[in-house]
Amino acid sequence: MNLSQAFAAQADTCTRMGSPFMGQLLGILSESWPTDSALGRKFSSFEGDIGPAGHSLPLRIAGGLHALVLSNAAPELAVLYPPNKATDDALRDGVLNALTTHEAFLLDWTDSPPQTNEVRRSAALIAGAHVALQHFNLPIHLSELGASGGLNMLWDHYALEIDGDRFGMNVPSVLLTPEWEGAKPPNASPSIADRAGVDLNPLDPSRGDHLLRLTAYLWPDQPERLKMTRAAASIDATRPVKGDAIEWLAPRLARAPQGRLHLIQHTVAWQYFPAAVQAHGRAVIEAAGAQATKNRPLAWLSMETDGDTTGKVGAALTLRLWPGDLTLNLGRADFHGRWIKWAYEG
Template sequence: MTLQEAFEEQAGHCIALGSPFMGQLMGVLARDWPADTALGRKFAAFTGDIGPSGASLPLRIAGGLHALVLKRKAPALMAVYPPHKASDQALSEAVRDAITTHEAFLLDWTDSAPQTNEVRRSAALIAGARVAAQHFNLPIRLSELGASGGLNLMWDHFVLEIEGHRFGSNMSTILLSPDWTGKLPPAINPQVEKRRGVDLNPLDPTRPDHLLRLMSYIWADQPERLTLTRTAASVMTAQVQRGDAIDWLARTLPQSPEGCLHLIQHTVAWQYFPKAAQARGKALIEAAGKRATRNRPLAWLSMEQDGSGLKGAALTLRLWPGDITLPLARVDFHGRWIDWTYTG
């Protein structure tokens, strides 16, 4: 995939996910990418999958540009970002100016993969965890791979609402109400005893600079997502450690105690792991599953692209003992809708 193709593909995804501005920005970058700049040369040197299913170079630069807007560091860019509307030419000129003026900032910013921490994905996690708890009604030890700021480790503090039915804490002010098709999730209420996560670049939402990174990867013409992220950050108490997710998993899996369900989760994070790391992680989890017992069970809940060509991500749950694989749903990447197919 060429860089132009990556921008064009990302433009299509952004429009499909309800962001016409991001579709416009990606289209402008596809046509007018400044290949003669330091950032242009850096992106040209990337190898492997640079598109939305891999390193996501288009979203890296989009996040950096949005950060400049949120920091109020690029007045010309602010003038063409939402809530303002601008022509392609005006947007292109402002982007080119920002890339040259803030070269050092953007070169550093784009070293790391996107860290969206989309809170609406917790709707799928709430439902999936209820299926796991239905099979093993034990306190949950929750582990998240690629946790970013850890906001989705807090799903038991949120409420999932489906056609008037509410699942979760009655005290929560964070309401998730995706368009839902299919049966309701199980009524059982999971109890999270302990939560922890890992990320190569963990973010602390209580720190302004870290919250900026989370907010920067939310698309500028979707203010409701920005508000939801700020609200979720206010209840964040989970611990997210810095480290390689698979090395951390190798240390964490043997620590699962008796009398608890160890639930491993990740949402649109697995694709950023190198292929060798994916294979090692899968082998580690499956080996731990073979050692699982009814009083020390293991669950693996993933919301990831599956290459099927179907819309959205696949929400899948694997359970041990027994190595049961349960396809649960198709989920919009931003959690706007859930097509729940599980009937158990």
């Protein structure tokens, strides 16, 4: 896949995921990317997969442009962004001008891959935790892998609402209302006794520059995502630490306290771990599961792609529980949490 094809493919994906503006922007870049520029030369130097499963170059530059808009650094570009509507010609001229005028900023910005913290994924985490508590009704010792800014570690501050029924806080910081298909999750009263998370590049949303990075990768014509992220970022909470996920998790598993349900969670993170890290992580978690007891149980809740393209494109929701090594297929969810197809009926 060359860069033009990567832009076009990402444009199509964004359009299908409800962002016509991103489709328009990336379609323009597919046709008009300035190859003979410092940015052009930098992007041409990347090797391997430049699409969303690899270096994700289209989203890097789209995020950088959005950062210029959000930070009021490019007012001439901002007038072409949602909620305004621009013609292809006007947007092309504005974007190409921004690529030149703000090239130094964009060269620095695109050194790092995209990083988001999609709060709407917490809908799946709330539902999955309710299932885990149906089996082991204990206070939760929470560990998140690939936690980014830690906003999904805070799902007990949010609420999931399905057809008028609310799961979570009565007055939540964030109310999640995904399109829901299937039975409702079981009732439970989660209590998170302590929480911690890890990421190779953790962000602290209480810092303006870090919050800008998280919000810049939200798509400009989806303001509800921006509103939710800012609301979640305002919560005073423990932030993730920097480190390798499995190296961090192993001693935390060993130290898990009695009288707690140790809940490991990750959303669209595991799939980016190298195969060797995945194998090691699975072995570490399964070994800890083999040592689990009813008074020190372990739950592994994941929302990750499984390659299934037969229906809606999304992630599989899976919960493993120990003791007993029970694997539950909870259903599927949109990568951005817009919908959940719930399969669990226990």
